[in-house]
Amino acid sequence: MTESGAQLFARLEARRCLEDIETRLFPGDGGPEHGEVVELYGSEGTGKTELLYHLLSRCVLPLGAGGLEVDVVFVDTDYSLDMLRLVSILDSRLNAARSFSSSGSDEEVLGSCLSRLLVVHCSSSSQLLLTLHFLETTLSSRPGIALLLIDSISAFYWLDRSEGGTSISKQEEKLSKCAELLGRLLRDYRITVFATCHAIRRNYSGPSSFSSSSSSSSDIDRPYLCRPWKRLVTHRLLCSRQETTNMAAPAAGSSEQKSQQVFTVHCTSSSSSKTKSYRSSSFCVTDSGVEFI
Amino acid sequence: MVVLREGMCPGLDADLLRDLRAADIKTVEDVVSSDIEELAQRCSVSYKALFAIRRVLLAQHAAFPVSGADLYEELLSSTAIISTGSPSLDKLLDSGVYTGEITELSGGPGSGKSQVCFSVAVHVSLHLKQSVIFIDTTGGLSASRLLQMLRAETSDTEEQMEALQRIHVFRLFNIFSLLDCLFTLRSGRLQQACVGGGSVKAVIVDSVSAVISPLLGGKQNEGMSLMIQVAGVLKTMAKDFNVAALVTNHVTRSESGGVKPGLGVSWSHIPRTRVLLERREGGADSSLRSATLIKSSRQPCHIKAEFDLQSWSRSKEGSSGKRKLEETDS
Numbered sequence: 001m002t003e004s005g006a007q008l009f010a011r012l013e014a015r016r017c018l019e020d021i022e023t024r025l026f027p028g029d030g031g032p033e034h035g036e037v038v039e040l041y042g043s044e045g046t047g048k049t050e051l052l053y054h055l056l057s058r059c060v061l062p063l064g065a066g067g068l069e070v071d072v073v074f075v076d077t078d079y080s081l082d083m084l085r086l087v088s089i090l091d092s093r094l095n096a097a098r099s100f101s102s103s104g105s106d107e108e109v110l111g112s113c114l115s116r117l118l119v120v121h122c123s124s125s126s127q128l129l130l131t132l133h134f135l136e137t138t139l140s141s142r143p144g145i146a147l148l149l150i151d152s153i154s155a156f157y158w159l160d161r162s163e164g165g166t167s168i169s170k171q172e173e174k175l176s177k178c179a180e181l182l183g184r185l186l187r188d189y190r191i192t193v194f195a196t197c198h199a200i201r202r203n204y205s206g207p208s209s210f211s212s213s214s215s216s217s218s219d220i221d222r223p224y225l226c227r228p229w230k231r232l233v234t235h236r237l238l239c240s241r242q243e244t245t246n247m248a249a250p251a252a253g254s255s256e257q258k259s260q261q262v263f264t265v266h267c268t269s270s271s272s273s274k275t276k277s278y279r280s281s282s283f284c285v286t287d288s289g290v291e292f293i
Numbered sequence: 294m295v296v297l298r299e300g301m302c303p304g305l306d307a308d309l310l311r312d313l314r315a316a317d318i319k320t321v322e323d324v325v326s327s328d329i330e331e332l333a334q335r336c337s338v339s340y341k342a343l344f345a346i347r348r349v350l351l352a353q354h355a356a357f358p359v360s361g362a363d364l365y366e367e368l369l370s371s372t373a374i375i376s377t378g379s380p381s382l383d384k385l386l387d388s389g390v391y392t393g394e395i396t397e398l399s400g401g402p403g404s405g406k407s408q409v410c411f412s413v414a415v416h417v418s419l420h421l422k423q424s425v426i427f428i429d430t431t432g433g434l435s436a437s438r439l440l441q442m443l444r445a446e447t448s449d450t451e452e453q454m455e456a457l458q459r460i461h462v463f464r465l466f467n468i469f470s471l472l473d474c475l476f477t478l479r480s481g482r483l484q485q486a487c488v489g490g491g492s493v494k495a496v497i498v499d500s501v502s503a504v505i506s507p508l509l510g511g512k513q514n515e516g517m518s519l520m521i522q523v524a525g526v527l528k529t530m531a532k533d534f535n536v537a538a539l540v541t542n543h544v545t546r547s548e549s550g551g552v553k554p555g556l557g558v559s560w561s562h563i564p565r566t567r568v569l570l571e572r573r574e575g576g577a578d579s580s581l582r583s584a585t586l587i588k589s590s591r592q593p594c595h596i597k598a599e600f601d602l603q604s605w606s607r608s609k610e611g612s613s614g615k616r617k618l619e620e621t622d623s
Contacts, residue, residue: 130354
């Protein structure tokens with residue numbers, strides 16, 4: 001396939017590395033490097049989406065406001081992107097930064113943040129595959145893109161399962177193809193991928209994550225997507241929610257009148273060069289997004 | 294899966310299609326993910342022509358990236374917030390039901406799910422003068438209750454009738470007719486459905502669990518797949534036509550002893566806002582209901598509100614509480 005000089009340059013020029021995207025989340029010095037995949041896994045209401053918005057706003061915010069100023073592609077398969085929520089997070093972060101330094105008008109800065117974000121909506125796994133192919137041209141023409149977000153990679157799981165009939169390989173064909181293509185895009189364009197995965201398979205013998213208070217090692221946490229995808233994932237963030245019992249409420253010890261919902265993320269990193277490493281962190285969700293505690 | 298057909302794009306004629314089929318290339322995905330150079334040799338067609346076909350097919354079938362800034366602009370101009378008719382419930386939902394997303398009401402029998410749906414329908418048709426699609430899967434829609442709610446809002450008979458005209462009711466009792474109905478609505482009927490002027494602002498499915506829950510359970514995937522299809526068409530419809538999708542769900546007992554919405558973990562990711570409705574303790578005939586926000590991206594979760602079902606039948610002009618109507622259908 002022919003490639004223009006500009007395309008070659010865009011492909012080979014180093015994209016912004018996202019190793020420092022959120023140092024409080026990943027173990028040691030090991031943030032996601034070029035070409036790595038991070039999976040955010042958890043059941044409903046465990047803060048996956050909020051965490052995703054946190055990382056997204058970190059990427060698109062200008063350098064002056066503590067951002068990385070890189071372009072992001074958001075593949076929305078769940079139709080779940082809440083733009084109003086994202087804007088309110090961006091707004092509050094911009095406001096917090098403005099107290100230190102003065103920059104352009106609010107609307108302009110926000111507009112430039114949002115224009116760093118590209119959104120695609122997909123409604124089937126074959127459309128996802130075609131869209132990923134289509135995005136290749138976008139990636140090659142915009143060297144600023146450093147991050148690809150997929151929310152969620154498990155959206156078409158049941159549809160594919162049913163469409164594929166009785167053969168497992170047929171059921172997993174689409175997602176395998178997507179994973180293979182993603183693997184190639186990661187190698188060729190050196191981007192980073194963050195994908196959410198819903199815990200949608202419940203093991204009937206084990207207790208659900210809703211009832212078990214802090215144990216997160218039940219069967220619901222086991223990955224269930226196809227092998228090519230599992231091979232891609234280098235960092236796995238396991239999201240869970242701590243039950244709000246009355247005694248656990250005063251975490252900071254200050255005069256908080258409301259008990260705040262605390263979310264826990266357990267990160268397992270297994271980069272090719274390093275051995276497995278772990279880190280747990282907790283955060284709570286406020287109006288201005290995720291705050292680590 | 295999109296099967297290749299003759300004339301789908303310029304250059305894709307019957308001969309080429311036959312050659313492609315012979316090379317086991319049957320769908321658009323096959324063309325796009327195959328190695329064009331190798332394929333050109335196998336089908337003895339020029340690389341350039343095949344490359345052009347691939348590009349056109351991709352542009353036709355892939356989703357197009359939209360800039361976040363444009364999306365936000367569009368959202369600001371098109372999002373509407375629909376009042377539920379109850380001030381406390383509106384406050385709980387951050388001023389009402391938002392268009393472009395799925396809102397779920399769950400609760401046991403008699404917890405007021407349908408009543409909230411009726412009230413939303415009445416509000417859209419009477420105050421906003423827009424149309425409502427009301428899909429009734431339980432046979433629980435009572436026209437007289439709708440009229441009663443309308444009478445409480447206005448005394449003008451003409452206005453009441455016009456409002457009733459704008460509520461389009463579909464009575465469906467299985468998942469296939471529900472899917473059929475939703476797909477027809479999405480493919481353009483939604484815009485034609487509005488008779489008395491104004492566009493459709495809300496699609497209400499009362500209840501979604503009545504048609505889905507019989508399919509779940511066991512080790513089969515078909516039920517799950519159908520459920521996700523219903524969710525998918527509701528989500529795309531809400532987004533593309535900017536309507537509010539309001540669904541109701543039943544409740545089951547959770548392991549810890551409380552109640553939780555039904556339909557399992559796969560469904561739990563679908564609605565963006567979830568409200569749990571409960572009957573207030575004290576007196577079986579009490580019309581007080583409590584609502585708990587259990588999922589929201591705008592408000593802190595687990596906040597509670599109380600509302601009175603009878604407030605929807607009381608006339609606003611008259612002194613409140615004077616005309617107490619007997620309720621039989623809540």
